[in-house]
Amino acid sequence: MTEFADDAALLEVRDLAVAFRTTYGEVTAVEGASLRLERGQTLGIVGESGSGKSTTAMSLIGLLPGNGRVTAGSIRFDGQELVGLPENRMRAIRGRQIGLVPQDPMSNLNPVTRIGSQVAETLLVHGMATKRDVDRKVVEVLEAAGLPNAKxxxxxYPHEFSGGMRQRALIAIGLACRPRLLIADEPTSALDVTVQRTILDQIDSMTQELGxxxxxxxxxLGLAAERAAELVVMHRGTVVEAGPARQLLEDPQHPYTRSLVKAAPSVAAVRLLPGAYTSSPAAPADRAEKVFQNHDAGASSHGTAPDNIVELxxxxxxxxxxxxAEDFYAAKNVTLxxxxxxxxxxxxESGSGKTTTARMLLKLIEPTSxxxxxxxxxxxxxxKPQLREFRQRVQPVFQDPYSSLNPMFTVERIVDEPLSTYKRGNARERAARVRELMDQVALPQSMLRRYPSELSGGQRQRVAIARALALKPDLIVCDEPVSxxxxxxxxxxxxxxxxxxxELGLSYLFISHDLAVVRLISxxxxxxxxxELVEAASSEEVFTNPRHPYTRRLLASIPSNELDIEAEDPEIAS
Structure with missing residues (x-):
């Protein structure tokens, strides 16, 4: 093992290249990527879905898919070269010295094993607990990851957890061995802002106490600006810009970085839908009070408004x-x-009843009352005929794109399925509609023959959105559609x-933990x-004058809420 000097970086990647074997030949996914991570530092990698971020991370711990390989470059961890390291030696590093929090919680948790057993396995395999004290340590690890009632x-089981709770279980497993390096691949994408802050504070605490x-x-980008000392921006498998996080976001040099900064949502923004590109409220305050009357106290509204497509x-x-002995109220007297x-x-927050409310409206679960x-x-x-019509007019976009797509179907068949089921047009017309939908959600038509497992998380979510749009519904229930x-x-x-x-007069019930996104669309x-519903008002009212303490706490927890990462370049500001 080659040793670095005492001041050497914990991780140094030089000119990394990664390729995948496909039926069309070898495809390069990462080319010439270099990065340096100091001991105790947080380094952020940002970029589009498919830019090579996760591929680079999986290369570090030897978890590339079977058809992937490192074709060039060097990966040194604590002075040791990892490229070409035998699997038995890599296993001693993976998990114990380098922890991983993967992106997709449902496909990374064993669905037939209890959560505690999965955490215990990690602790026992790496010698972090004995059979006598493993149960106690499992509870400690789950509590540290922000799970209430950890015992x-x-x-x-994973299916009994919400999406955010499953992500927290993955974080608990990743942190269980107190590794020297933690690779966090979108670690809080499924979490609400308050729990996100708890988890990130825990990671920061480890960085400071344990190095x-x-x-x-x-x-x-807001999270990256707040949590990372340095940033690396990747685009199409290459590093296009790197530097101090605050400096890079306030004064981006590369055109791609500038486009990322420009596109980042902010709670300081205003409603950004057609017809609402102004600084005025999306709806007058008195209108909001009329539609959501008596909500502050959680009481029912009375009367029927003729312009409401949904009334709960x-x-x-x-x-x-x-x-x-006591029953659990997943939703209680929700009126909107x-x-x-x-x-x-x-x-x-995760577990507050958002998704339960949406699933009741979609008739996926029946309300108690x-x-x-x-x-x-x-x-x-x-x-039955009315329900068939209802299913066509109300379409969902679920939170987890992997579990909501049939892994045995190609993208083309997934998007075409609702058109075929409801006999919309002939085969040629349906094929044309599928191609149109792919264009609408910014996916190349070359992906039509791929399967969900061959897509990134973001690409899978776009396929799910395309499928929801296929029947041109009146109402779309969006459960974390852009997370x-x-x-x-x-x-x-x-x-x-x-x-x-x-264009179509669509209505949306939009569920999200990302308040910056909610600010833009609602x-x-x-x-x-x-x-329970604790506050309901116009978007402008909630964001500028929140009344309930819980709403104020949510707003205060937003990452980088007070950071100004707007670029000064007039080309960006336009």
Whole structure:
């Protein structure tokens, strides 16, 4: 083993090249990438989906897919060359010295093993616990990752967790061995801002106390600016710019970096949908109060507004929990309206009841009590023909793009499936519609023959959005639809949703933990906590004059909320 000098970097990557074997020949995914990570430092890698960020990270720990290989360059960790290192020696480093928090929680957790057992396995394999004390240490690790009721949660399975809770379980596994280097691949993309801050504070604490270095891969520029000392910007497999985070975001030099900064959403922005490109509120305050009357106290609204496409009244969902006498209220007396042609956003922490409310509206789960009305029809009493029509007019975009796409279908078949199911047009017309949808969501038509496993997380989410748009629905229920997307594609999708709303009169129920995105797209905002609606008003009112302490806490937790990363270049500002 070649040793560096005492002041050598913990990780140094030089001229890295990675290629994948495909049916069309060898494809280069990373070329000439170099980066340096000092001991105890946090280095951020930002860039579009497919830019080579995750491929670079997987190269460091020898977890490239079977058809991938490092073709050139050097990877040194603590003075030791990792390229070409035998697998048995790499296993001694992977997990114990270099931890990993992968991006997709559902495909990285064993669905038939309890969460606690998966954390315990990591601790036992790496000698961080004995069989006698492993249960206690599992609870400690889960608590450190921000999971409430950790002792009870350890007994549950991944499908019993929300998306954010599953991500926290992955973070717990990644931090369990207190590694010297933590590779965090979009570690908080599924988390609400308050838990995101808890997790990132925990990572910062490790960095300061133990000298743990962090390689942070993210598409969130605000998070990168707040948490990383240095940034590396990747584009099409190459490093196009690198430097101090604050300096790079305030004064980007490369055109691609400037485009990233320009596209980054901010809570200081205003409603960015067609017809609302002004600094005025998306809807007058008195209109918001009328639509959401009596919501502040969680009481029901009365009367029927003719311009509401959706009306929820006292919607409640109760679950029986194994081993507990008390029932769990996933949603309690939720009352809200979705005005026709407008966007209502629901925000709140993971487990606050956002997704439960959406799933009840979609008739994926039945409410315990309360009523739901869609376009004047009682959703609970729909006949089979009416339900078939309802399914066409209301389309979902789910949070986890991998689990919502059939892994055995090509992209073409996935997008075509709703068209075929509801017999929309002949084969030629459907094929043309599929190609049109691919263009709308910024995916090349060359991807039509690929499978979900061959796509990045962001690309899979775009396929899910294309499928939801296929039938030209009246209402789209968006459950974290852009959480997996980089800022450039995120901006494209938000603009697409706005254009469609303007042209077709679409209505959106938009669920998100990203308040900056909510600020850009919503007319009205509903804030949920512990299954209840605690505040509801116009977007302008919520963001400029939040009334509830919980809403103020959410806003205060936004990464880089006070950072000004707007570039001064007039070309960018335009």
């Amino acid at each position: 009870e949660r350890a007994k549950q 743990t270095a962090v390689l942070l891969i993210t598409h969130d 009244r006292d919607l409640t969902k109760v679950y029986k929990i194994r081993g507990q 309206d979705v005005p026709r042609g407008q966007t209502v956003a629901i925000v709140g 309360g009523t739901m009305s869609f376009d004047g029809m009682d959703v609970a009493t729909l006949s 997996a997307l980089d800022v450039l594609v995120q901006a494209q999708i938000l603009k697409l949703l706005g254009d469609l709303q303007s 007319d009205f905002v509903c804030v949920m906590k512990d299954g």
